[in-house]
Amino acid sequence: MKAVVITGPGNLEIVEKPVPKPAAGEILVKIKYCGICGSDLHAFETGFLDPATTIGHEFSGIIEEIGKDCAGWSKGDPVTGNNIISCGSCSACTSSRDNLCREVRRLGITDHGTMAEYAVFPAKDLVKLSKQAPLEQLVLTEPLxxxxxxxxxxxVNPSDRILIIGAGTIGLTLLALLKQRGIKNVIIFETNPERQAIATKLGASAILNPGQKNPDREISTLTGNQGVNLVFECAGLPETIQEACSRAEAGGKAVILSICYQPVELNFLSLVTQEIDIISAFGKRGSEFRAAAKLIADGLIDLSPLITGVIPLEEVAEAFHHPSGSSIKTLIQF
Ligand SMILES: [Zn+2]
Ligand SMILES: [Zn+2]
Structure with a gap:
């Protein structure tokens, strides 16, 4: 089978590998679509991965072969799956915080990923889908x-006044989720015009370019002079994290769900005197992955505006070398 590996900084190859065999408790999936994630691009730029490891972790596919001790599955079932394989027995897992598992394995990082014609999964981490489920959109289960x-x-409450900083894949899926929850007032900070257009399609109440307008005045007008009580930071830069912490109104919350690789300087005088709660959110739990898949499969959330390209495997190197600023989610079709 063909599989994608990163062999060094800026080097990506399509290699030939044997189709893996599912062990007991595992299922072999024939991949239909695999998304290119920001973390894959980061791995490509830095080359930090083991060159033998197949990359990729956002996928949908069809069951090809079932290992021993996997009841309830059939060949041909459409599936997606959680890329975070938790151990199920550490203190984090047994307290339902499996996103913080101490023995975690990550597909596409510690274990072979899904940017390949086939991938093997523990049956417990797969989600069975209906035959009509939109497999392209289900690749976005992971960011959702x-x-x-x-x-x-x-x-979150319908009356919340919310600001999302950064309309990349996470910011946009978050916007779609908040709209599905009935929240009217969701303002977006984003500078890229194509991303702004997708945010408009998904129902953002306003999109501000913080570099061009006076955001204070705009936010005040948009919220009836109240300000925002909840800020979600999805851009992952020191400046945007500082922005998130200073934008929330007194008594509000700043939720940091991006990954920022640099240290961030914060003014705790204003954070404490304004009682701003900083809340971190990392990854997702298995139960949340299942719930997200259901939202897409049941048609409750339409993430099709985020899919900005579907390419054959032969074009994968080009997509990594020249990631277009306008693309949100490029899918590789197998
Ligand atoms: Zn991802
Ligand atoms: Zn665990």
Missing amino acids: SVALHAVNKVN
Whole structure:
């Protein structure tokens, strides 16, 4: 089978590998679509991965072969799956915080991923879908489940005045989720015009370009002089994290769900005197992955505006070398 590996900084190859055999408790999936994620691009730029490991972790596919001790599955079932394989027995897993598992395995990082014609999964981490489920959109279950985890860490209410900083895949799936929850006032900070257009399609109440307008005045007008009580930071830069912490109104919350690789300087004088709660959200739990898949499969959330390209495997190197600024989610079709 063909599989994608990263052999060094800026080097990607399609290699030939044997089709893996599912062990007991495992299922072999024939991949239909695999998304290119920001973390795959980061791995490509830095080359930090083992060159033998197949990359990729956002996928949908069809069951090809079932290992021993997997009741309830059939060849041909459409599936997606959680890329975070938790151990199920550590203190995090047994307290339903499996996103923080101490023995975690990550497909596409510690274990072979899904940017290949076939991939093997523990049956417990797969989600069975209906035959009509939109397999292209279901590739976005992973980012939607990350957004769902962040929303689950704060109680959102329809009356909330919300700001999302950054309309990449996570920011946009979060916007779609908040609209599905009936929240009217969701303002977006985004500078890229194509991303702004997708945010408009998904129902953002306003999109501000913080570099061009006076965001304070705009936010005040948009919220009836109240400000925002909840800020979700999805851009992952020190400046945007600082922005998130300073934008929330007194008594509000800043939820940080992006991954920022640099240290961030914060002004705790204003954070403490304004009682701003900083809440971190990392990854997703298995239950949240299942819930996110159901939202898409049942047609409750339409993430099709995020799919900005579907390419054959032969074009994968080009997509990594020249990721277009306008693309949100490029899918590789197998
Ligand atoms: Zn991802
Ligand atoms: Zn665990």
